[in-house]
Amino acid sequence: MSDDPTRVKEFFTARADGWDARFPDDGPAYGAAVADLGLRPGDAVLDAGCGTGRALPALRGAVGPRGTVLGADLTPAMLRAAVRAGREREGRLLLADVTRLPLRDGSVDAVFAAGLISHLADAEAGFRELARVARPGGRLALFHPVGRAALAARHGRQITADDERAEENLGPFLGRSGWRMVSYVDEDARFLVIAEMSPGPDGA
Numbered sequence: 257m258s259d260d261p262t263r264v265k266e267f268f269t270a271r272a273d274g275w276d277a278r279f280p281d282d283g284p285a286y287g288a289a290v291a292d293l294g295l296r297p298g299d300a301v302l303d304a305g306c307g308t309g310r311a312l313p314a315l316r317g318a319v320g321p322r323g324t325v326l327g328a329d330l331t332p333a334m335l336r337a338a339v340r341a342g343r344e345r346e347g348r349l350l351l352a353d354v355t356r357l358p359l360r361d362g363s364v365d366a367v368f369a370a371g372l373i374s375h376l377a378d379a380e381a382g383f384r385e386l387a388r389v390a391r392p393g394g395r396l397a398l399f400h401p402v403g404r405a406a407l408a409a410r411h412g413r414q415i416t417a418d419d420e421r422a423e424e425n426l427g428p429f430l431g432r433s434g435w436r437m438v439s440y441v442d443e444d445a446r447f448l449v450i451a452e453m454s455p456g457p458d459g460a
Contacts, residue, residue, distance in 0.1 A: 387434030
């Protein structure tokens with residue numbers, strides 16, 4: 257469920273110190289998702305809502321030493337946990353709300369977003385902001401290391417028809433936000449959607 261920024265920060269602040277310990281086996285799933293994003297050496301990539309930076313090593317590996325890796329998160333405690341884990345060596349950490357990013361238009365080649373959509377009070381505004389900072393033809397990965405059904409079961413609930421990550425809901429949502437869905441995978445072991453920047457009015 258979408259949430260307001262204050263509640264999001266409170267939620268993750270209380271859990272930041274033990275966050276990585278709760279999910280110790282997710283590394284390979286992050287690596288596989290980054291591989292599917294199709295990054296190239298020298299690319300600039302943003303991890304939007306990076307948390308403790310679990311994706312940053314894989315992102316750095318994909319773009320190489322000449323590439324740019326940025327990790328933006330709203331919660332200072334999560335960024336401090338990323339620093340304690342040494343992940344600030346893989347990219348620049350930004351304390352920022354992803355709905356108001358301190359980045360120029362078209363400044364990144366790709367955006368990686370793990371578990372982000374359910375933590376935005378205005379998800380469409382957030383994903384329009386991600387479209388703003390992405391270059392024409394830029395790509396977006398929406399990722400979670402378990403699928404929708406497994407995640408719902410983890411929280412003691414069932415999937416409902418209005419689930420924003422359902423394919424029939426997510427496609428139109430991304431379209432309204434400036435993205436075009438390219439692929440959709442929802443399996444027990446992972447959730448991964450790849451999208452591209454929609455062409456502008458001039459086809460660019």
